[in-house]
Amino acid sequence: MNFNPQLCRNESEVESKLIVQYLLPMLGYDASKWHQEVALGSIRLDFLALISPIIPASSNSFPKASPKICVVMEAKHPKQNLNFHVRRLRRYLSSLQVLYGVLTNSKDFRIYELEGDGINLIFQCQGLEIADKMAKIKDIIGRDKLAGLEASQSQSSIDFPIPIPIPIKNITLPSEPISLVTSESITMKTIAIYHNKGGVGKTTTTINLAAAMSRKGLKVLIIDLDSQANTTYAAGLMKFANEDDDMLKDSNVYNVIHYPRSNYIPEIALKGSFTYPEVDVIPAHINLIWQENTLVDQESSKFQLVKKLELVKDQYDVVLIDTPPSLNLYAKIALIACDYLIIPSDLKPFANEGLRNVRNFIQEIDEFRSYTNRNGIKVLGVLPSKILTNANYIKATLPKQEKVITERYGFPVLETRIFQREDLSRAVDNFILEGDIQTPDPKSIFDFKPDSISAAEFEELANEILNKIGTRP
Template sequence: MGKIIAIANQKGGVGKTTTSVNLAASLGVLEKKVLLIDADPQANATSGLGVDVESVEIGSYQLIEHSATAEECIIKTTAPNVDIIPAHIDLVAIEIELVDKDEREYMLKKAISHLKSSYDYILIDCAPSLGLLTLNALTSADSVIIPIQCEYFALEGLGKLLNTVKSVQRIHNQNLDIEGMLLTMYDSRLRLSNQVVEEVQKHFNDMVFETIIQRNVRLSEAPSFGESIINFDVSSKGAANYLSLAKEIIKKND
């Protein structure tokens, strides 16, 4: 049985999409079958795996509103063992369209729960907000990875996200776990980066992944080539970090 993991944080720019794309590619290289669902209207995970966003005719929008089946939405990517359900800018409209639907928080869950037998991991790249899209992702997920940027405002907003996770556990999905908190954009030369790491580890000890994602130029260049860091530069520090994270997750779940 596969595991559904949402990658969520309502703050933008903390490395959600970078993590979704590169964790998917790393798990794929480690011979796990992976499906990445792009649930962010910005569709960066889609373009980050080399899919032309403009050419997407059916994707997460049709999946969530149940006008297409998951199987119809799935596209193979160039990353080994990785499929994607792409997003398109039309996903922006879904929040408004779901508002008066019955069981609107469960639309994604109903559309994908049967896929767990076909994949080892299903990753959901969430939008940088706590709206209905993210709520759908958290309701359908078994666990959530929370990327935290090693910067001054890192812990701000974290409480709000943890409260959202708690209320989802209480109302919609009592089995939702926190897979782990992932420290991203770490620069060992900055005192601030080190302080954030200490602070997060002190507060959340076991909930924090041992792997820390370091700042890496190659990591930020890869998306503009439509490739994961594994395809783009497997010898880079970024690739080593994400492979380490993938191994940590596999070990935890085996």
């Protein structure tokens, strides 16, 4: 039985056509011995193949010299460079103490083995070679091979199955299985995207993260609180040719935060044309610059967004708030209203120095939130954004820059990296030419070039963020 990697056009097809339909059956794992979309604490695995339906005991129960005899399998988009994902696989295997990990994009197939806290590449072949190399692959991670290893290793078991979002057929579960889908998982989550340094990719992150989540079936609302209105433009809401046709100046985010008993979110929200399925957008406007003076004198303006979001908590799964690159009132309103924070950064010196301001700003806002019985902001992490694609930079410099973020500034770094690619800028600069009139028609990367590497990167980001906030499509 042969496998043709050309059949896999996206990550979903790598999962279904390579792993589910071909690899797992060839390795001897029936439906009761593998699980998909496995969540273990903060870790979310694409696949986990086991000798039995019961996960072995936690790593605290036995020495690290005896890791769990099972296989983590991670599928990536065919255009993804697997080198970018080795670090994450290493964290998965070392955190869970799992012996083997498979990393593949259908064109490149790799097997890694856990050794201490690191992993070693022990097998690699091209996708076209998988069938010819199957005997070797079976000899490493085949079910019969792992069963022999397990028999020689004394391990205990815990009496609950691996928690999975959707029970796999043919598996008999205990009467009280552990459930990962809690009541919190289906509540609206509000995420601010903020850095006080401009030009670090906040708009690009907001638009494409919203599109990625919408494509997963989630109901998404974007709120633009930046007077530059770049997100409003990128959402396709600024298609008027002159001021006379500007319908946004009298109906935008200012109305939401200024008027306490009118201008509710359903009245102001517009349908963005940048992606499908459509995403609701509360637009910004250039007039926010001078209107801030009015809001500063209105103490209640800091809370209006919180109150009005509460009224639509059953209408949206995720709210993304784009913020100004400053410490002004609009940034305060965003951080008062959010549950979580993403900090995009190009990791350059000024962006890094600005993280001190961000940290102090969060502390100030958290103190303010405590007076209103709101929990502190949960920082999801610094998102490496607009990163250079130079191979030497990625290998030698980028890891050092990411390490500095944690050690010097105290922020976690997200595992996903968004690289600076031409497709992202072309997507937002897209236009329609009608005669001699050029009309802006910006698109998300998923609608402009869905099979691009950038689309795959934002798909990875959406998965990571949804996993961290506990929201499942």
